Amino acid sequence: MADKKNLLLLFDRPNEPVFMEKGRKTVFDLPEKFLTDRYKIIGKEVQSRFGDSAEKRIPVREISIPDLRLPMELPRQSQFSLCIPAHRRMAGRLVDIFMGMHTIDDLQSVAVYARDRLNPYLFNYALSVALLHRKDTKVMDLPSFVQSFPDKFVDGQVFRQLREESTIVPEGSRMPITIPQDYTASDLEPEHRLWYFREDLGVNLHHWHWHLVYPFEASDRSIVDKDRRGELFYYMHQQMIARYNVERFCNNLARAHPFNNLREYIKEGYFPKMDSLVASRGWPPRFDYTQMSDVRREQDQINLDISDLERWRDRIYEVISQGYAVDESGNHVPLNIDVLGNIIESSILSPNRELYGDIHNMGHVFIAYAHDPNHRHLESFGVMGDLATAMRDPAFYKWHAHIDDIFQDHKTRLQPYTPSQLTYDDIYVEGIQVTTEGGNPNVLQTFWQQSDVDLSRGMDFTPRGNVFARFTHLQHIPFTYTINVRNDGGVKRFGMVRIFLGPKKDEAGLDMLFKDQRLLMIELDKFVVALNPGENTIRRRSTESSLTITFDRTFRDLDTDRPATRTDEELEFNFCGCGWPEHMLIPKGLPEGFTCELFVMVSNYDQDRVEQELVGSCSAAASYCGVRDRLYPDRRAMGFPFDRLSGSGADRLKNFLTPNMSIVDVIVRHENRTVTRV
DSSP: OOOGGGGGGGGSSTTSOTTSOBTTTEEEEOOGGGSOHHHHTTHHHHHHHHHTTOSEEEEOOOOOOOOOTTGGGSOTTSOOOTTSHHHHHHHHHHHHHHHHOSSHHHHHHHHHHHHTTSOHHHHHHHHHHHHHHOTTTTTOOOOOHHHHOGGGTSOTHHHHHHHHHHHHSOTTSOOOEEOOSSSSOOTTSGGGGGHHHHTOHHHHHHHHHHHHHSOSOOSSHHHHOOTTHHHHHHHHHHHHHHHHHHHHHTTTOOOOOOOOOTTSEEOOOBOOOOOOSSSSSOOOOBOTTEEOOOEEEGGGTEEEOHHHHHHHHHHHHHHHHHTEEEOTTSOEEEOOHHHHHHHHHTOTTOSOHHHHOOHHHHHHHHHHTTTSTTOTTOOOOOGGGSTTTGGGSHHHHHHHHHHHHHHHHHHTTSOOOOHHHHOOTTEEEEEEEEEETTSOTTEEEEEEEEEEEEOGGGOTTSOSSOOEEEEEEEEEOOEEEEEEEEEOSSSOEEEEEEEEEEESBOTTSOBOOHHHHGGGOEEEEEEEEEEOSEEEEEEEEGGGOSSEEOHHHHTOOTTSSOOOTTSHHHHHHTGGGOSEEGGGSSOOOBTTOEEEEEEEEEEEHHHHOOOOOOOSSGGGGHHHHOOTTSOOSOSSOTTTTSSSOOOTTOOSHHHHOOTTEEEEEEEEEEEEEEEEOO
């Protein structure tokens, strides 16, 4: 029987033929029929040449291969985009093939056969989805996507240096190659002030991995139809926009202007300066003041007008105004945030794709092709077309601000929460303080940190051994919340502690109104506490946040820190790749200090509880990603209590508070220093 962990070797060096060494001196022994046409005539020669020094040989059984014609329609040296319907269909077909293999042996055989014949990006995505969802492979941990395809995350000029370092310098003596901070623009471009957010490796990995956990297409509906999937799509992206806008305040910029008029120019250009190690060309730029055009891309099977986007948007607004959608059979589907999310993202869960279209994904595509909408210049799509690179582009935030406006049109029609929904009888939050070691109370400190990531798994046709890139990212000093809560109920109670951080003033320096501030409240943590009668002191470390994963999990190496075999922790480890990067938990702040309001609420756990057993450690990052194979661990609306407008009289956050809530001013101070991760 094949060892399922050998499947992970198929992610290594995606451009190299599968018979070349993978991992540490391991090779796959292929049947002659599995070799591509180029190598069949010299099959024995190449297999012996690259297998002589192998310490481990993996036999591959010859089987009848399913029909791969649909996924093979995408050329090997093309870009792959989940936003393009034709590509999604190819990926869905390949996922179905991998899911349909009855044994690990059969899965290994068909995956080995497909690997050298299919587009590497498509192959990686489909195999990843299958391994995440097959019952016999859930115990495995996937390699970080940045290790397989570093070209989606790293400055193109770095690869020449990496190749030189790995070719000349023996392993053990190699030095990390530093990725420059300012390679996509200069200070003349105001948007470049946000480079550390938009181009952060962890932020972009989070976006990719979220869509890996929540795929668009599969014939097995359960792979797509996860608990509150549409609402998670809304909330995860809403929080991204909130975080981005707070970062803009920290750089003396106004909030991102929603891209509401699809016929206006995209003011901001973007020059990614990244080469592709797989596709035939690097990532194309978009110049300032580029205007979207109707897209005519026959090779991608896209023939759409801007008016199509506008028509889909109008129909979605009609759904919101009437309170229901119409499915393909003409039945009314009552509207809620989950249904709306499935319509806007347009997965197979949409009640009527034909009627409501594909607005979110096609918005990405129209922006991604704005530089060459009719293929006149034979250019591929820009970074907005790839979910691993889209967050690098300033246009991503304008587009998603528009998408969030659509969601908020629904949210603002909901009745404000009543006092009984917000209060928790006999529970009083009496005080909040955050502290860092050796720092002043209620002052948070950020700085720059340089960290190393091993890119050797993605460096094709170079000598074996580790090769590191060193990148700069935002970091903060860990801190601790101290929350004082009084329970006057006379008996032990349970509460859900909800912690948010938001700017106190807007970009004009004015105190924020609740209706605006609620959209900028970023969730920091959510956890359950037991409250004994009388006074309770709750302490919680920032490293325990319910939405973040550690640096090691974000960039995890399969060869280190592996959980014990056949344990609950190992079962969950794969899902652990989904989560907001811990180093980006709080905004950058300002050198002179950026004033925020820290909000703490203790809600009634009897109204929050979801009856289920949580195992392993991955439920810790549930806020944005949910919990694998389980219900979302909070019965309230995501973003509660800020997901709705307030009732009359609560024009400011302080007027919104009930006794089980409290706020405190917190200063976020940025120190322009750089330290190296030890």
